[in-house]
Amino acid sequence: MSFSQKILNWYSENKRSLPWRSTRDPYKIWLSEIILQQTRVVQGEPYYLKFIENFPNVQDLANASEERVLKLWQGLGYYSRARNLHATAKIVVNEYDGRFPNSYNELLKLKGVGDYTASAIASICFDEPQPVVDGNVYRVLARHFGVAIPINSTKGIKYFKRLATEVMGRKNIRDYNQGIMEFGAIQCAPKKPYCLLCPLNESCVALEKNLVQTLPIKENKTKVRKRNFNYLVWLDPNNKTILNQRRGKGIWQNLWEFPLLESENQLNEKEVRKELKEMVSGDDSFRLLSYNESLIVHKLSHQHLYTRFWIIESNVELENGISLEDLDSYPVPVLISDFIKAFKNSYF
DNA sequence: AACTCGGGGAA
DNA sequence: TTCCCAGAGTT
Missing domain, CATH: 1.10.340.30 (Hypothetical protein; domain 2)
Structure with a gap:
């Protein structure tokens, strides 16, 4: 046969x-x-x-x-x-x-x-x-x-x-x-x-020939790039927040995420606060706290994303803020959807 | 020819 | 951890 x-x-x-x-x-x-x-x-x-x-x-x-x-x-x-x-x-x-x-x-x-x-x-x-x-x-x-x-x-x-x-x-x-x-x-x-x-x-x-465990042969190992992500989760007095859409090349094209600070090395609270002050032009009437104690390592096949989510409670109302309920209607990466789910269960 | 692009399940 | 999944597009 x-x-x-x-x-x-x-x-x-x-x-x-x-x-x-x-x-x-x-x-x-x-x-x-x-x-x-x-x-x-x-x-x-x-x-x-x-x-x-x-x-x-x-x-x-x-x-x-x-x-x-x-x-x-x-x-x-x-x-x-x-x-x-x-x-x-x-x-x-x-x-x-x-x-x-x-x-x-x-x-x-x-x-x-x-x-x-x-x-x-x-x-x-x-x-x-x-x-x-x-x-x-x-x-x-x-x-x-x-x-x-x-x-x-x-x-x-x-x-x-x-x-x-x-x-x-x-x-x-x-x-x-x-x-x-x-x-x-x-x-x-x-x-x-x-x-x-x-x-x-x-x-x-x-x-x-006892080659079942050997075949097929595949060459090239993908090298992993390490990146440091700091996501800024704004919360205004109405509990509204901000999402940005990823454009251009790279991962997660056209998906949404919180405003992102990517840096060569992992940022501490003081450094994040400094970046934030520049973003809101000197206004420092916000509370800043780290949501996750240890870094979240989100693993893609060729990138490891060392991630921290920062909660920013601001007294200033956001102009085009998104309510937390509406977050679920946006297409987001698993890294973000996992956070949103945990955040909603724990923060309020 | 080498690199980039996700996330998850199985061992 | 490592491997690999009914691969394709770009550089």
Whole structure:
């Protein structure tokens, strides 16, 4: 029996029941694929359900505000996915008459749709024989065929795409693609796969050579940048506060946060007070207190944010202050939403 | 080719 | 802690 046939057989017996498995609607498949980029199924599934409920079709998504899209995306990370999702919805509505392109090559032109996602949509919705190559597929192929080329090298990316094309089998590409990913996620898991019961164990090169724990090979370790954040949580006599929207490049683009003082070294109370006096032009009729005793370390994959929240009780009314109830309507990073939640429970 | 972009779950 | 997740865009 061929490699692809064994995958198909395994899939038919072991596939999870997932909400996007029962449709060929390109909108829904596209949405699910964007959500699942670098994201576990269990984490993405509730977001998929929320998005379908709020935006049943691409027109609804295109007509929404970016604020609303980002708010629904809040907590999922990689927020450029949400911005590109929204932008692509508008393009599909305005330039494609509301219909998604139906081929790999055309899908590839959409924002946020790369090789993997174009292959996924083309195969699942339109039966086009394009193999998906995601993290699961890299692992399955590297192990089963004993490939030691780094999966994140230019050479590796080309090699595995070619290998995936050779072994895919073209008759049921829709189930095969989902099957090999599911197989990688459940059977050929990253750590401690249970090879004894694997339907492909007789032909697995990594198992034969005792390389299951070694493959796939990945090079480059991301170095972590350390940053010091001081968030200024204003509270005026009406308990209103201030949020700013992050613009430009960097993390959390277009999300909201409290006014931020970023510094080379962590600031103490005296230094924060000095900065504040300049901001309010000499007026020092405010109370300043540190909310968190020890620093909060918010860890992103390539940045560690050493964070302190400062509460500033001011006697001056803020002009465009935001009430604490309204804070929840803004899309904010998890670091901020965690604080808001704790703050509301503890401070009043 | 290397870097940037989140957050969370599992071992 | 470390690894990695149905990757893509930018430099």
